[in-house]
Amino acid sequence: MPKVEYDPLPRAFYARDTVSVAKELLGKLLVRVIDEKIVLSGMIVETEAYTSDDPASHAFKGISKRNMVMFGDVGYAYVYFIYGNHYCFNAVAKDPSMSAGAVLVRALQPIDGIDFMQKVRVRGDDRITSGPGRLTRALFIGKEHNGIDLTVKGPLYIAYYANIDKEYIVATKRIGITKARDKPWRFIVKDNKYVSKR
DNA sequence: CTCTCGATGCACT
């Protein structure tokens, strides 16, 4: 097992309303372990909530082969391919009364394996993990991780890391969507330079 | 079957 180890969040963490989970995932650590030895990780600094009754959500029009993970048990990864180029990483989270829900992770502050991440991206700078497409590339997250359990140590999981003070959590409108743009369901860590721009 | 377009990122003006 790798030297660097963290405690995964329990499944119960994800079994609450999606918006609350999105907020509380700030400060947690997204951990990627490659070949059981290389550890890449980043502190979550930007998230967005997507629920089943939300027109902007993939789950809005019902279950399908693509979005079925969102309708399954909480604490699993929902990874999808978009714009012909990018993967986006979500954690399935919802209140037990809801049919589906997930939290999109939009930005990370790199913690472990920064050199490794930057080796691949020649133009390594602050933007290496800033943006949903960028962070999946930096952590080598792809469709093979769709449906993976995030509550156990493995190739991909989310762990306890830091507590973000309430004063440093800011809610804003979501980014890059055309429907339900008014909902304040994007959460960012105030003044963190890794939060994506726009 | 064909057509549209997206929870993006990057190059360019």
Add this chain to the structure above:
DNA sequence: GTGCATCGAGAGA
């Protein structure tokens, strides 16, 4: 600020 690469899912015929 604008344009676009690139492709799979979903919608419609």
